[in-house]
Amino acid sequence: MLKKLGVALFTFINLDRKSSVPLFQQLYAQIRQAVLSGILTSDIRLPSSRSLAKELGISRMCVLMAFEQLNAEGFIEGRVGVGTYVSPNLAAQINQRPAVERRHTKRNKPEIILSRRGSIIAANRAEFKSQIPTAFLPNQPAYDMFPFNIWSRLTARRLRQPSIDMLNYGDSFGYPPLRRAIANYLRDARGIKCDAGQVIVVAGTQMAMSLTAWILLNPGDGILMEDPFFVTLHEMLSGFGARVINVPVDQNGMDVSAGIASKPDARLAIISPSHQYPLGVTLSLPRRLELLAWAAKNKSWIVEDDYDSEFRFSGAPLAPLQTLDRNDRVIYAGTMSKVIFPSLRVGYMVVPPGLVDAYGAAVHLLTRGISTVTQAVLTDFIDNGHFSNHIRRMRLVYAERHGALMEAIHGELDGYLDVSPTRAGMNVIGWLPPGNDDKQAKQALLEQGILSYPLSYYYTEQPSRSGLFLGFCCTPPEKMRPSVQRMAKALNV
Amino acid sequence: MLKKLGVALFTFINLDRKSSVPLFQQLYAQIRQAVLSGILTSDIRLPSSRSLAKELGISRMCVLMAFEQLNAEGFIEGRVGVGTYVSPNLAAQINQRPAVERRHTKRNKPEIILSRRGSIIAANRAEFKSQIPTAFLPNQPAYDMFPFNIWSRLTARRLRQPSIDMLNYGDSFGYPPLRRAIANYLRDARGIKCDAGQVIVVAGTQMAMSLTAWILLNPGDGILMEDPFFVTLHEMLSGFGARVINVPVDQNGMDVSAGIASKPDARLAIISPSHQYPLGVTLSLPRRLELLAWAAKNKSWIVEDDYDSEFRFSGAPLAPLQTLDRNDRVIYAGTMSKVIFPSLRVGYMVVPPGLVDAYGAAVHLLTRGISTVTQAVLTDFIDNGHFSNHIRRMRLVYAERHGALMEAIHGELDGYLDVSPTRAGMNVIGWLPPGNDDKQAKQALLEQGILSYPLSYYYTEQPSRSGLFLGFCCTPPEKMRPSVQRMAKALNV
Numbered sequence: 001m002l003k004k005l006g007v008a009l010f011t012f013i014n015l016d017r018k019s020s021v022p023l024f025q026q027l028y029a030q031i032r033q034a035v036l037s038g039i040l041t042s043d044i045r046l047p048s049s050r051s052l053a054k055e056l057g058i059s060r061m062c063v064l065m066a067f068e069q070l071n072a073e074g075f076i077e078g079r080v081g082v083g084t085y086v087s088p089n090l091a092a093q094i095n096q097r098p099a100v101e102r103r104h105t106k107r108n109k110p111e112i113i114l115s116r117r118g119s120i121i122a123a124n125r126a127e128f129k130s131q132i133p134t135a136f137l138p139n140q141p142a143y144d145m146f147p148f149n150i151w152s153r154l155t156a157r158r159l160r161q162p163s164i165d166m167l168n169y170g171d172s173f174g175y176p177p178l179r180r181a182i183a184n185y186l187r188d189a190r191g192i193k194c195d196a197g198q199v200i201v202v203a204g205t206q207m208a209m210s211l212t213a214w215i216l217l218n219p220g221d222g223i224l225m226e227d228p229f230f231v232t233l234h235e236m237l238s239g240f241g242a243r244v245i246n247v248p249v250d251q252n253g254m255d256v257s258a259g260i261a262s263k264p265d266a267r268l269a270i271i272s273p274s275h276q277y278p279l280g281v282t283l284s285l286p287r288r289l290e291l292l293a294w295a296a297k298n299k300s301w302i303v304e305d306d307y308d309s310e311f312r313f314s315g316a317p318l319a320p321l322q323t324l325d326r327n328d329r330v331i332y333a334g335t336m337s338k339v340i341f342p343s344l345r346v347g348y349m350v351v352p353p354g355l356v357d358a359y360g361a362a363v364h365l366l367t368r369g370i371s372t373v374t375q376a377v378l379t380d381f382i383d384n385g386h387f388s389n390h391i392r393r394m395r396l397v398y399a400e401r402h403g404a405l406m407e408a409i410h411g412e413l414d415g416y417l418d419v420s421p422t423r424a425g426m427n428v429i430g431w432l433p434p435g436n437d438d439k440q441a442k443q444a445l446l447e448q449g450i451l452s453y454p455l456s457y458y459y460t461e462q463p464s465r466s467g468l469f470l471g472f473c474c475t476p477p478e479k480m481r482p483s484v485q486r487m488a489k490a491l492n493v
Numbered sequence: 494m495l496k497k498l499g500v501a502l503f504t505f506i507n508l509d510r511k512s513s514v515p516l517f518q519q520l521y522a523q524i525r526q527a528v529l530s531g532i533l534t535s536d537i538r539l540p541s542s543r544s545l546a547k548e549l550g551i552s553r554m555c556v557l558m559a560f561e562q563l564n565a566e567g568f569i570e571g572r573v574g575v576g577t578y579v580s581p582n583l584a585a586q587i588n589q590r591p592a593v594e595r596r597h598t599k600r601n602k603p604e605i606i607l608s609r610r611g612s613i614i615a616a617n618r619a620e621f622k623s624q625i626p627t628a629f630l631p632n633q634p635a636y637d638m639f640p641f642n643i644w645s646r647l648t649a650r651r652l653r654q655p656s657i658d659m660l661n662y663g664d665s666f667g668y669p670p671l672r673r674a675i676a677n678y679l680r681d682a683r684g685i686k687c688d689a690g691q692v693i694v695v696a697g698t699q700m701a702m703s704l705t706a707w708i709l710l711n712p713g714d715g716i717l718m719e720d721p722f723f724v725t726l727h728e729m730l731s732g733f734g735a736r737v738i739n740v741p742v743d744q745n746g747m748d749v750s751a752g753i754a755s756k757p758d759a760r761l762a763i764i765s766p767s768h769q770y771p772l773g774v775t776l777s778l779p780r781r782l783e784l785l786a787w788a789a790k791n792k793s794w795i796v797e798d799d800y801d802s803e804f805r806f807s808g809a810p811l812a813p814l815q816t817l818d819r820n821d822r823v824i825y826a827g828t829m830s831k832v833i834f835p836s837l838r839v840g841y842m843v844v845p846p847g848l849v850d851a852y853g854a855a856v857h858l859l860t861r862g863i864s865t866v867t868q869a870v871l872t873d874f875i876d877n878g879h880f881s882n883h884i885r886r887m888r889l890v891y892a893e894r895h896g897a898l899m900e901a902i903h904g905e906l907d908g909y910l911d912v913s914p915t916r917a918g919m920n921v922i923g924w925l926p927p928g929n930d931d932k933q934a935k936q937a938l939l940e941q942g943i944l945s946y947p948l949s950y951y952y953t954e955q956p957s958r959s960g961l962f963l964g965f966c967c968t969p970p971e972k973m974r975p976s977v978q979r980m981a982k983a984l985n986v
Contacts, residue, residue, distance in 0.1 A: 074778030342662040362611075366699065367838075
């Protein structure tokens with residue numbers, strides 16, 4: 001502490017004239033620090049601005065500005081006819097602060113107490129940093145084929161003289177014209193029974209699922225979920241205190257009877273009936289009806305994840321579960337990530353009329369929705385036909401890339417990697433010979449710059465057969481063979 | 494039901510040749526419906542494609558396409574040498590379905606069972622539809638002054654030849670260059686102690702709060718919160734099962750001692766210390782230190798909402814609470830809604846290093862973040878100096894608009910509406926004479942096309958004094974007087 005009851009000698013001040021920080025700010029910060037660390041106490045009078053300016057060799061204006069700021073923030077106060085002092089209440093409080101704080105002026109290592117759900121999710125250092133997609137990262141569209149010229153033009157048009165409804169806080173349900181465009185598209189392309197009022201715009205499937213968990217699940221509620229499935233869902237749902245029942249998947253999709261038998265009163269089933277993720281199988285009609293009947297009887301809900309329904313390149317697309325539902329139990333979820341590009345962060349849900357308000361309120365309370373300009377550009381892209389055109393083009397492109405991959409694997413990895421052709425979507429499974437570990441295979445591929453996911457990654461328990469989940473859409477056909485050759489090399493085939 | 498064990502007469506088919514729906518799809522849909530409603534059962538053989546085509550007067554290809562689709566979806570199946578039938582398992586299941594379902598082919602009114610939190614939020618039909626802002630809706634920036642030409646140019650540049658990291662799934666923490674730009678801005682403009690690794694990009698303050706609730710609060714945990722404050726927070730936090738302690742606010746900001754006394758073990762305090770929302774007062778330094786000491790001792794967290802810190806048009810801005818914190822207890826939250834425009838949906842948090850992973854995981858699991866292109870454009874806007882320029886310009890613009898409002902009220906509503914000038918932000922409070930109800934006043938203004946919020950709206954209980962919360966930023970100075978004249982008329986002054 002400085003000398004008691006006297007005038008402070010501001011020898012602790014050390015101004016750096018070469019710094020880009022103005023001198024008055026340096027002075028302010030250093031006096032402030034001196035107060036906080038207990039060097040300057042309330043029984044010490046501060047020098048007058050004139051004498052301090054002289055002492056430090058700076059202008060009086062500098063000192064006055066620093067004092068004004070300190071005064072405004074309550075660090076110092078002037079006493080009429082007496083002088084300027086550190087605020088006494090403040091000084092008292094600083095002296096009461098734990099000794100440990102005064103000893104260490106450096107940041108203390110804090111004790112982190114998270115909520116139970118916070119602890120669950122923070123413990124799992126999932127791969128939530130982005131990866132640069134090369135062959136064969138799953139779920140990656142053909143970035144080289146997206147019409148950025150059109151998208152850019154539509155964006156420029158929307159930004160030219162934006163109306164206030166483009167800029168103001170938007171509708172939490174989503175931009176109304178986008179809801180209409182999505183409803184039209186889904187009625188036309190997927191036969192979904194809905195009107196625009198049932199469409200909720202979200203940031204993607206992950207948000208569709210978290211909103212659902214928030215408004216439909218109480219802690220402890222059961223959820224029937226396919227095993228294998230999207231792994232990040234498990235963590236999220238556990239974070240909401242839900243109890244996930246992992247239901248096996250066979251050639252006819254989720255084993256609905258088994259799921260219901262193990263948790264008849266589950267509140268929710270999450271399912272990818274058209275094209276199971278990642279196995280690609282289709283839920284059979286009897287199982288669809290069984291699931292719907294269970295939900296109707298039990299007043300439970302079904303989330304239908306129709307994640308890649310746009311890309312069916314042979315055979316007619318199957319009608320969604322939602323179109324069979326006559327009891328308003330199905331919540332339909334889709335994403336634009338795979339048709340436009342993933343970083344767009346736009347997806348949608350079609351919810352039964354009775355759930356619309358709850359979903360809107362949930363969006364409002366949790367995020368207040370997504371960028372209106374982005375939604376408006378997407379609306380124009382759909383309404384002007386670019387969306388359907390792009391999907392049609394991509395069906396052909398993906399069919400070609402799929403064919404090129406099948407051919408390359410046939411040529412380079414025949415007898416090693418067993419790939420069933422797919423009729424839809426963006427990925428295939430390459431089954432490994434018995435005894436191979438898919439995590440090791442993934443690692444070996446990674447060292448050759450080839451990205452894939454081990455199939456076991458999607459399972460809650462080690463599956464009986466190992467495989468690699470391979471995306472074929474972001475690799476141009478002419479690069480397919482060389483990439484598969486690198487795969488063969490990495491796998492020592 | 495149709496005649497047993499015979500061939501179905503497809504008299505129920507009714508094709509509309511004028512419809513835009515292809516005939517094969519109409520046929521498919523009607524047969525499907527007939528199966529589902531129990532008209533067609535598995536003991537009935539379907540007519541051959543040839544005879545059905547003849548019967549309906551359509552091409553055989555039409556019938557074959559409809560049958561193929563029905564077969565692919567499992568509605569019908571061919572039995573070798575016998576013919577085509579409705580799938581027997583399916584038919585059995587349909588017959589088991591509750592009679593009520595068969596009687597009403599129309600949609601049944603479903604019973605909606607929400608979670609407890611879902612019920613809380615759905616019951617409250619908050620105003621989550623957007624409003625077109627006219628004078629004097631609070632928190633609206635000067636839409637007429639935003640440099641859309643620059644924003645549009647930066648957007649076009651980013652969309653010209655986007656790199657894959659612009660399109661692929663992004664980093665859940667936020668676009669790394671944006672995190673750096675925000676850290677630089679906050680260090681420079683607000684003195685925030687942070688590095689880019691502590692910055693989390695979110696969709697706005699509402700999302701910052703919901704992420705915080707998710708990872709830091711267990712059900713039943715206490716939260717100290719200013720009363721009055723942002724009302725939507727109450728609902729959201731209750732939705733997470735938290736117990737909100739409403740702490741009164743006086744001239745020195747939140748009454749920290751009272752708050753701590755009523756819930757010493759609260760896990761979290763949410764506070765707007767620089768410029769209390771909506772009262773505009775500043776948390777005094779002794780209270781700041783008291784709050785920080787409590788959080789350090791109790792290992793609790795403080796969320797500092799610095800919602801409009803950019804716009805201080807007289808006096809120096811006060812240093813944020815975060816800059817006083819030496820124990821890593823403060824989570825700092827800010828938004829771009831007021832500097833850029835609200836529909837952008839970008840905000841940020843600066844979190845203690847120990848919380849970074851938990852926040853990143855929470856974003857990943859709940860929404861997977863926001864549009865990368867939007868983030869990249871914002872990065873360019875900041876890095877090229879447009880952001881600081883715009884803030885500087887808006888300080889002058891808002892000071893002028895504030896002055897114009899004060900003058901107009903002085904001229905038109907003197908002695909009726911008591912408005913204290915503000916030194917910062919975008920809104921003022923117009924106190925009503927005793928005995929006036931601010932909800933009625935708001936309604937009267939609304940009928941004149943003037944938007945405001947009653948001050949009582951922000952309180953959990955009826956406050957002792959009524960007032961109107963008036964935003965002055967989105968009204969050009971020349972329109973201020975006429976708008977205030979309309980106010981006077983509406984209020985019968």
